[in-house]
Amino acid sequence: MPRLKLSIDGIPVSAGPGATILQAARANGIDIATLCHLKGLIPAGACRICIVEVAGGRRPVPACATRAESGMVITTASERLQAARRQIVELLLAERNHQCPVCVMNNNCELQAVARRFGIDHVRYGFIAPTLTVDISHERFGLDHNRCILCRRCVRVCDQVEGAHTWDVRARGTASRIISDLARPWGESGSCTGCGKCVQACPTGALFEKDVQGTRKGTLCLEKLLEWRRRRTR
Amino acid sequence: MGTSVMGNNIDAAENLPDYPELKQLLGRTTLPGHELIELLHAAQQQYGHLDQPLLGQIARSLKLPESLVYGVASFYHAFRLEPPGRTRCAVCTGTSCHIKGGTRLLEQLQQLLDPACGGSSGDSRLSLESVRCLGACGMAPLVRIEQSSTPARLYSQMTPDLTLNLLQSAMEGGLPPGEALAPVRLLGPASQRIVLANCGAIDPDSLASARAAGAYTALEQSLRRMSPDQVCGQIRDSGLRGRGGGGYPTGLKWELVRSAPGKRKFVVANGDEGDPGAFMDRTLMELDPHRVLEGMAIAGFATGADHGFIYVRGEYPLAARRLRAAIAEAESAACLGRNIFGTPFTFQVRVRIGAGAFVCGEETALMASIMGRRGQPVIRPPYPAQHGLWGRPTLINNVETFGCVAPIILKGAAWFSSIGTPGNNGTKVFSISGDVTVAGVVEVPLGTPLRQILEMAGGVTGGDFKAAQTGGASGGCITAEHLDIPVDYDSLTGLGTIMGSGGMIIINDRRCMVDLARFFMRFCQSESCGKCTPCRAGTEQALRLLDALCSGEADLEQLERLEELCHLMRETSLCGLGMAAPNPVLSTLRWFRQEYLDHLRNGHCPAGVCRRGAAPCRD
Secondary structure (H helix, E strand, O other), rough: OOOOOEEEEOOEEEEEOOHHHHHHHHOOOOOOOOOOOHHHHHHHOOOOOOOOOOOOOOOOOEEEOOOOOOOOOOEOHHHHHHHHHHHHHHHHHHHHHOHHHHHOOOOHHHHHHHHOOOOOOOOOOOOOOOOOOOEEOOOOEOOOOOHHOOOOHHHHHHHHHOOOOOOOOOOOHHHEEEEOOOOOOOOOOOOOOOOOOOOHHHHOOEEOOOOOOOOOOOOOOOOHHHHHHHHOOO | HHHHHHHHHHHHHHHOOOHHHHHHHHHOOOOOOOOOHHHHHHHHHHHOOOOHHHHHHHHHHOOOOHHHHHHHHHOOOOOOOOOOOOOEEEEEHHHHHHHOOOOHEEEEEEEHHOOOOOOEEEOOOOEEEOHHHOOOOHHHEEEEEEOOOEEEEOOOOOOOOHHHHHOOOOOOOOOOOOOOOOOOOOEOOOHHHOOOOOOOOOOOOOHHHHHHHOHHHHHHHHHHHHHHHHHHHHHHOOOEEEEEEEEEEHHHHHHHHHHOOOOOOEEEEEEEOOOOOOHHHHOOOOOOHHHHHHHHHHHHHOOOEEEEEEOOOOHHHHHHHHHHHHHHHHHHHHOEEOOOOOEEEEEEEEEEEEEHHHHOOOOOHHHHHHHOOOOOOOOOOOOOOOOHHHHHEEEEEHHHHHHHHHHHHOHHHHHOOOOOOOOOOEEEEEEEOOOOOOEEEEEEEEOHHHHHHHHOOOEEEOOOOOEEEEHHOEEEEEEHHOOOOOOHHHHHHOOOOOOOOEEEEEHHHHOOHHHHHHHHHHHHHOOOOOOOOHHHHHHHHHHHHHHHHHOOOOOOHHHHHHHHHHHHHHHHOOOOOHHOOOOOHHHHHHOOHHHHHHHHOOOOOOOOOOOOOOOOOOO
16 A cells, blocks of 8 residues: 655655554654553543644544544644643643652653643642542552543553453543452452553553652553564464 | 462452342343443342442453443443432432522532432431433423332422422332323424324324334335335435434435445434433434334335444433333334345344433444443544444434434425425424423424424513523523524524534523533533543533632633633544533623623622532532
8 A cells, every 4th residue: 555645744744554643743753742642552532632733624633543644734733732732731730639749750750741841830720639549559569549640541551452451440520530340459459460561551650669769660662562472472 | 469360269259249130130131241231220220239249240240351340330320339228319400400490409408418419328218319301391390209119200390398398208108199200291383293293193102003103104115115225315315414413414324334334234323312401302212112213224224234222311211111112012013123024124123221421422432332331432533334333334313313214205305305494404303491381392394483482382481581502511502682593503503502402491581691501511520421631621620610600709810711621622622522511601601791700709690590609519
C-alpha cells in the first residue's frame, strides 16, 4: 500500500498505512503532548490532551486515536487548541491532590511535565481534591488514589499485555476509582501476578514502588516487550 | 502476588457462601460472558442485592475477571451493592418533578429521615433514594415506594408530609394503593397519528388485536413483493430522519449497513429513553410493541441482518414485559423468528434491559452495554455501521424511527414525504409536561408551531409561558417570542436548541432558569461515565460554579469561567453526552442572561426559587 501524504503544521509528512496522526507527527519530529496514550496499548482517546485540528472537521480530534489519511491538513498548536489543553490540564490538577513537592514522582511525572510544557503556573478552578485512600497492602507496590488521573493505562496494560485484568474502574463520573479484583486491597488480589507493568505504565505518582530509593518508574518500553514476546512465541 | 495466586483462590473458594439458584439463572443465558448485565439483574432479583461473594461467584461462573464484574455492577445505578431497606422510597428527579419541587422534596425527606442519599438508614428498615425520570411526568412530583412483599407503587403530587405518612403506613404494613403504572394520556387529534396510530386502539398483549389493526402486513409485503434494495430505497425516498435526536437520514444509515461487508449483521432498537421528562418511547413500546418489532424485522430484511436487540430502559418494566410477550407470540405465529411467513428470512429479537445509565443512549455505549460491559463510549470512527456489536456491521435506530417504517412501506415514500416541512418529513411524537394543564404525548406533523402543541396540552398553568425546554439535558429552551416557530430539526437548531428525542417541558414565569440549568448540569455530572477529562471533571466544576451562582456566592469572573468550561466541554468531549452537557447552560445564558447576572453576589433570584447556602444532594 502506498504511504500516506499529509500536512502537519504546514510541514508535508508521510506515514505508513494505518498510522495514527500521533504516529505520523512523532515520526516526523513533531511532538504532540499526551497523557493517556502509551505506545503499545490500544488508544483510549480519553484524556483529550492530544487533540488536533483537521481542516474541514467540525471539532478537534484526538491524535492518538485518529487514523491519518492522505490529504489531511492538521494543526497541532493553534491558540484554540493550546487554550483547551491548558484548561484540561487545569481540570486534572484541580480534580485530585497533585501536590508535587510531596509526591514520589516529583520531576518524573508526565502530568507535571505537561503542565510545565503548557506554562501552567496557577489553576483557575476550585480544588476538589477529596481525601482518598492509599492502598499499600501489596508487598512491593502502592496505589495512591489521590494522584490518579484515571487515564487507565494500568487497566489497559494489565489486560492487554499481562493478560491478568487485575485492574478495572469502579463506579462512574467523578466517583470513578481504579480497583483491583472485587474492589479488595491490592495485596489480597488473587489475579495480580506482581509483574509491576501497571506501576511502570502509570504517568503520575498514583502507582508506585515501595522502599525504593528514587523512582524506577518510566523505564518500561512496551514496544520492546511486545517484540520480545513475539519472538519468543514464534 | 505471584507466589500466592493458587493459595488465595483455594482459601476463597472454601469460605464462599453457596448460591444454589445462581446455576439455574446461569442456565438461561445463551451468550455467557456477554449476558453479564442480564445475570446481574436476575441475581439482584433473587438475592436482593449484589454483595462481593456473589459477584465473585458470578465472575467465576462466567469466566470473567473479578474487577470487570465489579466494574460493571458498580457502573450502573440499578445495581445495589449494599442491602436495601425493607421499604424503599424513591423520589423521581426528572425535569417535571424537579420544577414542581421533587428535588426539594428529596432534600427535605433526607433531613427528616437522615439516611445518606442513596444509602439506607442504619436499621435497614427504610432506604431513600433518588430515581431518574420514571416517564410519569403528569404525576409530578412523584414518589415510588417498593417493599419486598409488594410490587412498586407510584404516588403523585407528593409533599414531605404526605410521603412521611405513606412511609409510616408502609412500615406498619398498610401501604395505601397507589398507581401500579403511570398512565399515559394521548393528546391532540388522533387523525394525525402515524407512529402511535394503534396506541390505545389495540390490546398490546394480543397479537390478534394488533394483526387486525394491520401489524406485520408491511413486513409480509416487503418479504413477498420487495427486494432489500427496494425497501432501503423506500426509506431513503421517504426522507425519514432519526427520531432519537440526531436527525441522521435513516435510509442512508440502512444503505451503509446493507453495503457493509460481512455475513452476520445486527439491528438494534434504542429504547433507552434516558432524557429526563421524555416518555414517547415508553408510550410506543408499552402500547404497540409489535409496531417496533415489525420495523426492526423490516430493517433486518433490508440490511441483511438476522438478529436484533431491543434495549429497553430499566425504569420501564412494563415495556420490557410486553415486548418479551410480543416477541414470543409473534414467533409462534411465524411473524418473527425462523422462516417468517414461510419465506427463507429469519429474524430473532432479544430484549436487553438497561440498568440506569443515561450515557447508554449513546450508540457506542449502548453496544458496550448490550455486550455486558460498562456503558463507556468509544471513539468513532469506526462507526457501528462498519464495526458494531461483536465487530459486525450494526444498524442502530431509535424505537420511534422503527415505528415509522411499517406505514412508509404500506403507504409509500411519497405519502410520508408529503407530511411535514421540506427536509423534515413525517410526524414526530412529543411528550409534553411541566407547567401544563394535561401532561401527555402528542404526535404532530413536523413543522407544527409550538403554540399549537402547547394548546393540545391545555395551555400553561401556574403563570405565564416563559420557556419550553426541548431535547432534555442535551437541549435548550425556546422563549415566548418564538412560540410560533415551526417545530422541526432545522428551526430548533437555528434557535440554539435541539429537537432531541422529543421531550418537551413547559416552564412558567415563576421558575428560575439558573436553577433549571443547574438541574441539568447535576444530571450530566452524575451520568458522566468518567472516561474523558472534559466531561468528568468539567461537569463537576461547572456544577460547582452553578451551585455558587444559585447560592449567591459567585462573581462575574466565575460566570466567565462557567462559559469557558461550557465551550471546552462542547469542543473536546469524547461523546455526545459531554458535548451536549453544556447546552442547557449556554441556551439559558443566551436567552436569560439577565437572570444569571441577577444571581451574582449581592444579587437575588428573581423567581425566588434558589435559596442561599443550599447544598443539594449529589445523588
